[in-house]
Amino acid sequence: xxxxxxxxxxxxxxxxxxxxxxxxxxxxxxxxxxxxxxxxxxxxxxxxxxxxxxxxxxxxxxxxxxxxxxxxxxxxxxxxxxxxxxxxxxxxxxxxxxxxxxxxxxxxxxxxxxxxxxxxxxxxxxxxxxxxxxxxxxxxxxxxxxxxxxxxxxxxxxxxxxxxxxxxxxxxxxxxxxxxxxxxxxxxxx
Numbered sequence: 001x002x003x004x005x006x007x008x009x010x011x012x013x014x015x016x017x018x019x020x021x022x023x024x025x026x027x028x029x030x031x032x033x034x035x036x037x038x039x040x041x042x043x044x045x046x047x048x049x050x051x052x053x054x055x056x057x058x059x060x061x062x063x064x065x066x067x068x069x070x071x072x073x074x075x076x077x078x079x080x081x082x083x084x085x086x087x088x089x090x091x092x093x094x095x096x097x098x099x100x101x102x103x104x105x106x107x108x109x110x111x112x113x114x115x116x117x118x119x120x121x122x123x124x125x126x127x128x129x130x131x132x133x134x135x136x137x138x139x140x141x142x143x144x145x146x147x148x149x150x151x152x153x154x155x156x157x158x159x160x161x162x163x164x165x166x167x168x169x170x171x172x173x174x175x176x177x178x179x180x181x182x183x184x185x186x187x188x189x190x
Contacts, residue, residue: 009172011039020045024052036174037084037165058161062154064147066096071119072155073162074106075126080166083186087176090184118146122155129159 012021014034021042028034041048062069070093077085093103102119105112109123121143125135135143135156143152168174176186 005173007036007040007173007175009040009043009174011036011174012042013039017042024049035088035177037088037169040172040174055161055165058154058158062158063151064154064158067093067098068118068122069154069158070096070098071102071106071122072126072158074103075109075123076130076159076162077166078107079126079130080163080170082166082169084169084174084176085162085166087180087184087186091180121146125155126159129156130163 014025017025024042024045025034025038028038038048041051064072070089073089074086074093077089090103094100101114105114106123109127110120112120112123115123121139124139125143128135128139140152143155147155
């Protein structure tokens, strides 16, 4: 469990930020969203700054409706056993209107009986991308009845982005932010 281990890469404390760190972190400081993922990535400013552009598109400019996007993000976070990602996005999923029943059903995947057809397709597409690095023709055809080509592209890139982020968070052992941990149960065994 990530919360029981020490980080492999320590988050950069604000007292040690240089001018470039302050520049990169200014928007997060301004909206009080300084998180361990960001302060950890400050240890590689160049990568962090470039990654933010892509991450910003996926999180805020994607053509996928927010609830559906959060289902995909939560599913890949769960499949990667990334407690940090799961916890952060449970908070976001609740904010965009997903209730705790649906959030728990995401863990069940295709075994869920409470997800609608599109939600099930999103789950299946995430599972296929995770297992095979591709969406099957059958799933693609079914998704294409609901999504435009642009949305299909955004879906694949969303899953890829959060798979990458989950790998980084798990590998660096980034600790869940205390304010998030107080709001979310990260027990993947239930």
